[in-house]
Amino acid sequence: MPKLYAASGQPRFFRRWLFLLTIPLLLVSLPGHAMNGALDLTETRVGMLAIAVFVLAYMLVIAEEKLHMRKSKPVLVAAGIIWALIGWVYVNNGMSAASEQAFRTTLLEFTELMLFLLVAMTYINAMEERRVFDKLRSWMLLKGFSYRSLFWLTGGLAFVLSPVADNLTTALLMCAVITKVAEGDKRFINLACINVVVAANAGGAFSPFGDITTLMVWQAGIVEFHTFFALFFPALANFLIPAIIMSLFIKSDKPSSIQEDVWLKRGARRIVLLFLLTIATAVTCHMLLGLPPVLGMMTGLGYLQFFGYFLRQSLPRSLERKRERYSRRGDQKKLAQLGSVVPFDIFSRVARSEWDTLLFFYGVVMCVGGLGFMGYLSLLSEALYGGWDATSANVTLGALSALVDNIPVMFAVLTMEPDMSQGHWLLITLTAGVGGSLLSIGSAAGVAVMGQARGAYTFMGHLRWMPAIFLGYVVSILLHLWINAGSFAG
Numbered sequence: 001m002p003k004l005y006a007a008s009g010q011p012r013f014f015r016r017w018l019f020l021l022t023i024p025l026l027l028v029s030l031p032g033h034a035m036n037g038a039l040d041l042t043e044t045r046v047g048m049l050a051i052a053v054f055v056l057a058y059m060l061v062i063a064e065e066k067l068h069m070r071k072s073k074p075v076l077v078a079a080g081i082i083w084a085l086i087g088w089v090y091v092n093n094g095m096s097a098a099s100e101q102a103f104r105t106t107l108l109e110f111t112e113l114m115l116f117l118l119v120a121m122t123y124i125n126a127m128e129e130r131r132v133f134d135k136l137r138s139w140m141l142l143k144g145f146s147y148r149s150l151f152w153l154t155g156g157l158a159f160v161l162s163p164v165a166d167n168l169t170t171a172l173l174m175c176a177v178i179t180k181v182a183e184g185d186k187r188f189i190n191l192a193c194i195n196v197v198v199a200a201n202a203g204g205a206f207s208p209f210g211d212i213t214t215l216m217v218w219q220a221g222i223v224e225f226h227t228f229f230a231l232f233f234p235a236l237a238n239f240l241i242p243a244i245i246m247s248l249f250i251k252s253d254k255p256s257s258i259q260e261d262v263w264l265k266r267g268a269r270r271i272v273l274l275f276l277l278t279i280a281t282a283v284t285c286h287m288l289l290g291l292p293p294v295l296g297m298m299t300g301l302g303y304l305q306f307f308g309y310f311l312r313q314s315l316p317r318s319l320e321r322k323r324e325r326y327s328r329r330g331d332q333k334k335l336a337q338l339g340s341v342v343p344f345d346i347f348s349r350v351a352r353s354e355w356d357t358l359l360f361f362y363g364v365v366m367c368v369g370g371l372g373f374m375g376y377l378s379l380l381s382e383a384l385y386g387g388w389d390a391t392s393a394n395v396t397l398g399a400l401s402a403l404v405d406n407i408p409v410m411f412a413v414l415t416m417e418p419d420m421s422q423g424h425w426l427l428i429t430l431t432a433g434v435g436g437s438l439l440s441i442g443s444a445a446g447v448a449v450m451g452q453a454r455g456a457y458t459f460m461g462h463l464r465w466m467p468a469i470f471l472g473y474v475v476s477i478l479l480h481l482w483i484n485a486g487s488f489a490g
Contacts, residue, residue, distance in 0.1 A: 038098060039089065041374040046089055050082045050374060054367050058403075061360075061441060062459055070356045071441075071450075075363025082370035099373075106369030110362050112294045113212070116282075117358060117448065119297040120169045123275045124176055126304060130268035137180040138262040140255075147182070148250045151192050152243070154178055158199035159239050163207030166293075167200035169279070171445035174200070175452045182255050186456040191246050193457035194465055197446045198437045198472070202239040205433030206231035212444070213410040213432045215286070215293070222414075222425050230487065231430050234480040238434045241472035246465060267311050274303045357451035361444070377412035385418040394424060395477060398431020402442035406432040423480075423487035430480055437469050 041047035057078035061071045083103055090099035127133065140150065154174045162170040174196040182188045204210030208218040208228050217223050278300025285296035371377065380400075384393035401409045410432050420428075436443030440450050440462035449457055481488075 038102070038373060038375070039093060039095070041086075041089065042376055042379050046085050047374050047376070050085055050371060051376070053078050053081050054371060057363070057367065058441075072356045072359035072363060075360055075367055079363045079366035079370065082367055086370055086373060102369075102373045106366055106373070109369065110365040112292055113361060113365065113444070114358055116294045116297050117168060117361070117444070119278065119301045120172055121448075122301060123271070123278065123304065124172050126271050127268070127275070128176060130265040130271055131262060132264065132268050132272060133176050133180040134262045135264050135268075136177055140181050144254060146252050146254050147185075147188050148247055148252055150178070150181055150255070151188075151195060151247055151250050154192055155195040155199045155239070155243055158196045159203040159236070162200040162203030163210040164279070164283070166279075167204030167211050168444045168448055170203070171196055171200040171449050172452060175449045175457075179453050179456070185255070188250065189453055189456035190458070190461040191250060191465075193449050193453050194440075194462050194469075195243050195246060197440070197443065197449055197462075198242055198434075198469060199239045200445045201434050201437045201443050202235040202476075205238075205430050206235045211406075211433050213406050214429055216410050216414060217425065217429050223422065223429065227422065227426070228429070230484050231426060231480065233483055234430055234476040235434065237479050238437075238472045238476035241475055242465065242468040245468040245471075266315075267307065270307065271304070274300065274307060278303060357448055360447060360451075364447075372412065377409070378416065380412070382416065385416060390418065390420050390424040391427065391481070393418075394428040394431055397428060398435030398473070398477075399438065401432050401435040402438035406436050406443065421488050423484050423489075426484060426487060427477070427480060430476065431473075434473060434476060438466055438473065439463065 041050075057074035060067065060069065060074035063069075083099075086099050086102075087096070090096050140153075145153065154177060158170050158174045161173070175193055178189055178192045178196065182192065201211070205214065206228050208214050208225050214228060218225065218228070278297060280296075281299050282293040282296030285291045285299075286293045368377075384396060388396070397409055397413065410428070413428055413432075436446065440446040440457070440459045446462070450459070
């Protein structure tokens with residue numbers, strides 16, 4: 001059976017690959033040489049077809065706003081095609097066990113991310129159902145905050161909270177507040193969501209558990225816990241510079257929402273406390289027990305389930321007590337509100353999670369994992385660190401994380417184990433963490449917020465402000481090279 005090396009000087013291949021008639025020929029062809037127990041497919045037509053499928057899928061994701069097609073659809077199909085190509089090649093080489101193991105490993109990486117995100121979404125949906133964000137919106141309106149004040153308030157909170165609550169959870173929480181406070185004002189929601197995504201990614205870059213990439217570097221034992229805080233000022237600059245520029249384009253008006261007397265549903269405050277307890281449990285699981293944070297998040301979902309059971313079982317008695325109390329007071333308004341009380345159902349909150357976002361994550365992780373298994377990520381890392389200096393390579397990889405998820409980028413760097421100083425490891429941690437802010441699809445926070453603020457915060461809306469975000473990216477790098485210059489020695 002002939003090899004399918006991609007010989008140079010064959011432009012006709014690139015014109016033909018889209019035609020379905022070429023697919024059977026590609027599928028039955030074998031790759032080149034084996035490398036580290038895996039087949040190197042980077043110089044084969046099968047590998048090139050996988051790259052083309054991935055690029056086409058991402059083009060459809062980018063065009064979501066124009067096509068009105070959910071972003072999960074193309075990447076799900078692309079993931080299936082890429083791994084089908086891998087599976088067929090490995091079967092023909094008698095190595096099906098290797099491809100199966102690689103798929104399961106990649107799937108495990110997605111599962112941890114998905115379960116973490118699912119719990120965060122469930123809590124946010126529960127707080128929304130209990131009217132926590134309606135109450136917060138009402139409080140902000142009563143305080144008379146302007147759009148500009150809301151912009152800085154939500155962005156500042158995102159930067160402060162993300163080192164503790166992680167950038168993904170923080171971005172989802174702040175996005176929920178923004179969409180409630182400025183409901184219907186798409187222009188402000190877009191700007192505020194961009195600010196929150198940038199702030200959350202920047203805040204997560206200087207904390208070991210603020211982002212998955214920092215967590216990976218910490219778990220690998222390359223950078224100690226306290227050393228990450230050397231990135232605080234570079235991360236702060238990364239947030240402030242684009243925020244200052246964007247704030248100049250925000251009107252000083254106040255949200256034109258109707259003033260209303262919002263009452264919290266029963267158990268709302270306790271659900272907020274349970275959410276904080278869940279975050280603390282996740283952090284504790286990793287810091288004290290050395291276990292993945294997702295264990296703490298899933299345990300926190302159990303907290304919410306038990307509390308939901310308590311709310312359902314105690315609802316009749318609670319309603320009776322309140323009905324007697326309000327009747328004695330003659331409070332007809334409160335009595336009317338009791339008629340709208342419904343039992344808390346946690347599974348309805350799980351069902352309301354943004355499944356398009358979760359499926360998009362699956363598609364992206366599996367696509368990139370498949371391309372990495374083919375050898376493309378290692379090839380890229382070798383080309384960068386072998387041909388360039390570490391600073392240029394780390395800055396380039398950070399910018400690349402805006403297109404390719406920063407998790408596989410960081411995983412590829414850790415796998416390569418380039419000989420770098422502490423300052424350069426901090427640099428790749430910074431650039432991989434904040435580089436994803438350049439595009440809305442470049443970070444978990446951006447993708448999640450795109451799903452939550454659908455129609456208001458979009459890929460193109462974020463892209464318009466990329467020059468300002470890129471300026472913050474450049475300044476943060478220069479600031480790190482200056483402030484932490486001593487860590488680059490050796």
